[in-house]
Amino acid sequence: MADRVQFSLNGQLHSVDVGEAAGKTLNEYIRHKTQYTGTKVSCAQGGCGACTVAVARPDEKLRSVTSCLMPLASLHGAAVVTVEGLAVDGKPHPVSERVAQFNGSQCGFCTPGMVMQLFSTLSNQDGGKACVEKDLEQCINGNVCRCTGYRPLIEAAKSFAADTTVTNQCDAKASVGPYDVTTSDPKLVFPPSTPLTGDRWARPANLSELFEAMRGGARVVAGGTAAGIYPDLGMADSGFANAKLADITAVKELSAISLMGEMLRIGATVTWTVFSEYLRKLIADKAVLNIDAFTVLAERCSSIAGSQVRNRATLGGNI
Helix, strand or coil: CECEEEEEECCEEEEEEHHHHCCCEHHHHHHHHCCCCCCCCCCCCCCCCCCEEEEEECCEEEEEEECCCCEHHHHCCCEEECHHHHCECCECCHHHHHHHHCCCCCCCCCHHHHHHHHHHHHHCCHHHCCCCHHHHCCCCCCCCCCCCCCHHHHHHHHCCCCCCCCCCCCCCCCCCCCCCHHHHCCCCCCCCCCCECCCCEECCCCHHHHHHHHHCCCEEECCCCCCCCCHHHCCCCCCCCCCCEEEHHHCHHHCCEEEECCEEEECCCCEHHHHHHHHHHHHHCCCCCCHHHHHHHHHHHCCCCCHHHHCCCECCECC
């Protein structure tokens, strides 16, 4: 059992008292407790993407998240990567290089978030080998740029696709095509797997543990996506200042999704991203009768917030 939140940040293990971590966001920790300044904060509502980082767990895909909304305590057992952590042996990551080659940066404030979103997307697509240009057209829909414009950024993204037709108008010698994730992506480091204990934060693994925490007065937290929009739900604000919180994202009964005959059963903590991926798999496998309806539903999922928020936001509610 651990009374400290343990996670890795760019390959280095970090440990924070659970009481302190319960009142902080990941962005606050990165900005004020580490030397990493690439991760920005602007809207603090999950809408601009300047604070984007990547988070992974041993049994989950690496995903982009808005660090301004991510409760620090929810990272127990996770690996976090910021833009500074992309370089391997001092060599810039292909995504960083490609954005620069395509002139995808002007003032630079939003660039780290853009790079992290592109990296998170492409890393899950074998560096671009598993996707086509069209798949990448909306990949930065959760990132806002006020000065460069999106064309060079989208061109840089599409240049990684397996079927890319993109050419660099500024540098004909600039590389295009997928990159090799095995040699270019940073190696993820995970902390020891130990249950988290403490008076301020619980991470129940099943419904029994969750009910026990709730009987003790714990308030539930899932994606944490409401904190920026409703200030009274912020981690450090009056609504949560002294409350014990129960992170329900690890409760297995709430995170499952399955097709049972003609019924689709969806757990409350299934994220919009996982839901969308599941729908697309059902469509590809022709596992449902009404393909058109499921196609429309899958497409509509991408209209809810940006990718980083969909990676955390749950179908069960904005909690």
